Amino acid sequence: MARGAPSRQAGLLRAAFPGEKSNVDTEAVRDRLLKRREELRQRASEASADLRHEADPLSADFAEQVTQRENDDVLGAISHSAQEELQQVEAALRRLASGRYTTCSVCGEDIEPERLAAVPYTDRCRSCAEGGHAAGGRGGRG
Numbered sequence: 001m002a003r004g005a006p007s008r009q010a011g012l013l014r015a016a017f018p019g020e021k022s023n024v025d026t027e028a029v030r031d032r033l034l035k036r037r038e039e040l041r042q043r044a045s046e047a048s049a050d051l052r053h054e055a056d057p058l059s060a061d062f063a064e065q066v067t068q069r070e071n072d073d074v075l076g077a078i079s080h081s082a083q084e085e086l087q088q089v090e091a092a093l094r095r096l097a098s099g100r101y102t103t104c105s106v107c108g109e110d111i112e113p114e115r116l117a118a119v120p121y122t123d124r125c126r127s128c129a130e131g132g133h134a135a136g137g138r139g140g141r142g
């Protein structure tokens with residue numbers, strides 16, 4: 001059995017950085033993300049406190065209970081989405097701190113500034129976010 005281990009040479013593409021200044025005001029972004037993080041933390045903790053019925057125990061009345069459980073579904077969704085967004089915000093803050101905030105985590109290209117403005121915690125450029133492999137343009141120059 002011939003074992004032909006395909007030694008695939010890792011073609012490490014080294015992007016040349018011309019020392020250009022980024023258009024993204026990272027200070028403002030950090031500020032915005034920190035505020036957002038506080039909001040989300042508060043929302044997530046309020047929703048989960050309500051879910052545990054700390055201040056509002058389940059009613060003895062069955063019809064009331066139905067309403068409360070419906071409310072719980074909504075609270076659960078709020079808490080879940082707040083926590084998901086919170087993780088994205090925290091990841092974005094880490095990327096800001098390491099200077100990789102504007103770099104797409106998938107293809108390594110710069111993320112469009114207008115995209116970052118719209119979705120400040122995104123970690124991928126528009127084409128990667130929109131399905132990635134579909135638009136796998138080879139030899140794209142930066």
Ligand SMILES: [Zn+2]
Pocket residue numbers: 104105106107108109124125126127128129
């Ligand atoms: Zn990308």
